[in-house]
Amino acid sequence: MSDKYREAGVDLEAGYESVQLIKSHVARTKIKGAQDSIGAFGGMFDLSVLGMKEPVLVSGTDGVGTKLMIAFAADKHDTIGIDAVAMCVNDVLVQGAMPIFFLDYLAVGKNNPKQIEQIVKGVADGCELSECALIGGETAEMPDMYSADHYDVAGFCVGAVEKSKLLDGSTIGEGQVLVGLPSSGVHSNGFSLIRKILLKDAHLDIHKTYEDFDKPLGEVLLTPTRIYVKAIKHLLEHVQIKGMSHITGGGFYENVPRMLKDGLGVKIDVTSFPRPRIFDLLKSTGNMEEKEMFNVFNMGIGFVLAIDKADVDKTLSLLNDIDEKAYVIGEVTNSGEVELTW
The missing domain is CATH 3.30.1330.10 (PurM-like, N-terminal domain)
Known part of the structure; x- marks a missing residue:
């Protein structure tokens, strides 16, 4: 002592x-x-x-x-x-x-x-x-x-x-399909902006349960980041995944290209997956443009896979077998950019 x-x-x-x-x-x-x-x-x-x-x-x-x-x-x-x-x-x-x-x-x-x-x-x-x-x-x-x-x-x-x-992006090519695994919410990114919008500017109370939510705001924001290890481990035993991306700070625009070779891009349909309500609250309260939202947050997709078209049904079935939701959200292109469609 x-x-x-x-x-x-x-x-x-x-x-x-x-x-x-x-x-x-x-x-x-x-x-x-x-x-x-x-x-x-x-x-x-x-x-x-x-x-x-x-x-x-x-x-x-x-x-x-x-x-x-x-x-x-x-x-x-x-x-x-x-x-x-x-x-x-x-x-x-x-x-x-x-x-x-x-x-x-x-x-x-x-x-x-x-x-x-x-x-x-x-x-x-x-x-x-x-x-x-x-x-x-x-x-x-x-x-x-x-x-x-x-x-x-x-x-x-x-x-x-x-x-x-080892996955290094070398087998990713145009025409491959993007499968998205859902996030649990905002995960652990963008909280400086989240706190500014909801707490500093709008003065919302983290202890209060707001309309369209079933628990207090603080609990919604503290929902833990999803861990995708078991789902991906299960897939890798049966499917040849071409590439993967973890959607963190920088959203879709920064993170999806990190798995691509130079010259490749992606086209993603943002209506192909559900959006957790917390993102609607952030957009409306913060008066944010849709593109900016996808440049900061995961918007409901926490992990993205690139696979061959022939493996799509098998991939979705394998994930369904272990009660994992998944969505076909887009495809790999030769555009060299991230294109989001609404």
Whole structure:
């Protein structure tokens, strides 16, 4: 125990308590290959158990952004960790890699063990949904850097794919079909604009349930980012996916081209999939143009696949078998641009 350190704002005893509280959440994410390393200086994973001849590691890192401000205002912290995992694993997934382990970084103004347990619970939930192990992390108490009730959470994941199955966009071509997997809402992007439109300008109350919604605004906004690992893993066992894109900040215009070779484009029918009501509220309240909405938000599609026309029915059927909705939303073109039609 260090009284001087506590006087400076860092409570070592609370830190030890936090570690004890999160151990059960970490334990439930253990998968084959994960080594018992919580408390060690480094997390460990045995790659040999994957049985790959030429494994390629694919890594991704991200945070949750200012969606955290909604969590602070709502005093709800048990799902934000899912977002931290989702933003990383979905990125790794687009290259055909299955996530194998995740590490989180949590910076807090004051070590509140119960709150930290809730955050890490969310991280563990996300890892379970991703079928990857939470093999380590870091919690840093940083008084003066953060206020006592604020924190930041980020992380990174590592995935693996057989070299021969790596998706690099080289097999995407004109005429292939785009299949979209629905988002759960706004996910974890655009929250600086969302907060400006709904909270700063319109002064809406996150604790109030507004017309056309079945729960308070704060809960709608805190709906966790969907994790697409299980759906894509199921598809890759039966269908040759040509390319994938995770629709994050920058919407359709920025993210879909990231899976394409130079010279290719896409044509997307935005009436081909349902739009969560939160986007209608943002558009009307913020007086935003339709094109701008698609340049910022996912608008209801969180993940896009490019497949051959011959595989469309099979793809939709396979996803239906595991209760995953999917929509044919467009096609690959040689236009070199993203064309949206209404």
